Amino acid sequence: SAYQLKLVKLMNSMTIIRRDLDYIKTNYRVARCERIVAERHSAKENTRIKNHYESELNKIRNTFLRMAEQGRKETRRLRKEVSQLRWASQEIGAELKILSNEIQEVDDTIGESEDLTQADAIIE
Numbered sequence: 001s002a003y004q005l006k007l008v009k010l011m012n013s014m015t016i017i018r019r020d021l022d023y024i025k026t027n028y029r030v031a032r033c034e035r036i037v038a039e040r041h042s043a044k045e046n047t048r049i050k051n052h053y054e055s056e057l058n059k060i061r062n063t064f065l066r067m068a069e070q071g072r073k074e075t076r077r078l079r080k081e082v083s084q085l086r087w088a089s090q091e092i093g094a095e096l097k098i099l100s101n102e103i104q105e106v107d108d109t110i111g112e113s114e115d116l117t118q119a120d121a122i123i124e
């Protein structure tokens with residue numbers, strides 16, 4: 001009868017709809033899985049990139065710290081050297097003063113000697 005014919009058509013349509021729905025569900029699951037895999041891959045890639053740049057940053061930071069420490073050591077060495085040079089300069093200054101006094105004494109002695117020679121010449 002017409003009723004049965006409509007019922008069969010409806011059943012066929014429902015079967016087609018179910019098949020299409022299963023196809024959609026399957027494609028959705030596959031797409032979802034692909035998206036999750038892509039996100040995980042992306043997250044792994046992002047983590048890899050982040051770790052790479054953090055590693056590079058640490059290398060730069062360590063190099064900077066090493067250079068700063070070398071700078072501090074060099075500064076300490078130079079300060080010590082300057083201190084030694086100041087001390088040596090003071091010693092040289094003291095030595096020069098002593099030599100200057102000795103030279104002055106010799107000059108005075110020579111002056112006295114010349115005066116005596118002139119006096120002797122005058123006496124003669």
